[in-house]
Amino acid sequence: PQPSPSPSTVSPPSPQPSPQPSPSPSTTPTCTSCTNVGTQWIQDSNLTCDDDEVSSLIERRCNKNDLWIAEKFCQYTCYEAGNGYSGDSCCARAPTTRPPTPPPTTSAPVAIIISPTNNDNCTICDDVGTEWMISVGRECQSSYILDKCNANTAWSEERHCRQSCYFAGHGYAGDVCCPPPPTPNPTPDPTPLPTPHPTSKPTPKATTPEPTPNPIEPTISPSTNQPVPPTVSECPTGAATYHPGDLTVTLGGGLATSTLLASTGLNGRVLTRAGRRLKLNQGRSESMVVMHGSADGAATFPDDNDSGKYYLVSNSETRTGGVGILHLDATKTPHDVIGYRQTAQNTGTGSRNCGGGRTPWGTWLTSEESGTGLVYEVDPNETPGNDYCLSPIVPSAGGNYESNAAWASTSDNKYHFYTTNDATSAYRLTRFIPDDDIDAMLAKPRKLDRLCGATGALSYLKMICTADCASSDPSGTYTWSATRSFETGDQPYANAEGIDVKGDEMYFVTKYQKRLYIVDLAGSTWTSTATIQSDGGMTFEPDQIARITGSNSPDDLLYFAEDGD
8 A cells, every 4th residue: 555645634623724723721820731640660561641550559659659759740631630740730731641642843743644764774663552552452543652662761672563663753772674574574573583492592501400490399298187288308518509580591592681590500491471472482482372471379380291392381461361371391491481371361250369278289379469369260171161260269359359369277277369469459368278178179089079069158357556566566366357448556568569488487578668577377477577688688669479389397498579669
């Protein structure tokens, strides 16, 4: 097709081009022109301050968070929401906020103009949107991109919607894109990564080949019904080779950047990025669907049919939600991705799958963090379409559910399941005790039949502070209540995030308090400690926590993940 370069096809519908439209700011003579720039996280997530996904931040942070106050993030939106910064009196803005209020001095500020070029040295540019755009089906050729493209740092680094940005007059530095072909590009990336890993990183040390993935998943002892930690031949001796938190190793792979680091003693590579297909079978084929966006809680599980293979499950905190399942072959060096699929999407109960947790029998609990969200159980070893089910471990009223953990109680010979709620009201941590004891649950051959559909009792964690209540490390006692709403006299622990159990102790974190709570499940007391320590190791909000080795050793490590702007 031969697109017309005439700007008249996209000019505004108003028949009076000469008088400049004026939204009558004179009615508020003392107002100021306010900006509306989001945090780096908002920009990196390809959101605006007005999007629904940001509304909770507008309510909680605006004039309440020191960093937001200093930078005046989302100044317009905060002001209009009644949470304006001190001294602000923002002028009224136009009803549409996607394109910037003062339009750029170009002939077509709203529509995308695709015009031909005669430059023989042009580059064939791809036109791939952000992971959020892909998840909601938004195309690059729309007015949405006009205040992004080369005006947004994150977009400039990733060159999102490269072709559309160029022909809209907002191309990235150095780009001279060729005109699009007569038909839409069905495969915008035929050869971007021909072979990402034959020589992308040196062969790991020959003395210790990569272990099979199975040790991560504990088995169940028939005598105690407790998880059995992986077998270790003998304790290592000599100087430590693994230094958690000592970020010295730059990850490799065709999609890696210098900002992706691992601790000393570890290695790895970047498999793919959100919105891109995964290279399978050592690069000889591609996945049918693209990698899910906003990947969050994750875990690995052995392939029940092949001891040399395993699954990596990963939540998707997007509007469609769900879980991505990567199938990997551990007999290859490096481990080779041999399959990818998605499941538990668009459940109808919620979305934005955030954290999760393992069940004692090796399935994945995934929590929907969307206000009405519930918890689902996923078994990557099941066939697609039959690989997930609704779990009964939270009330049907729903919530902003975050993460899950399980504990084998010896007092009643039952599994107890725990779920955190990232909410500011009705946020008490949920406990579910099934009617079936451990033996009855494990006797069911199909894993998804053990918990899904089970009956049982729900209760909620009520904590009372009895010591050091004004400090950063309070402690006290707890009981289990029939209501999940906060009551006067309670120890507050709103916006709880990651959770895990080690032995008889349950660990969970709260992101705004920046605190780790430790609950003695076999007793009735709790303690806590601040996640920000004097050495400055943790500075942002604590998010996921996990014992990733699956061991109950006294020397096992509890890993933290931070979530910061």
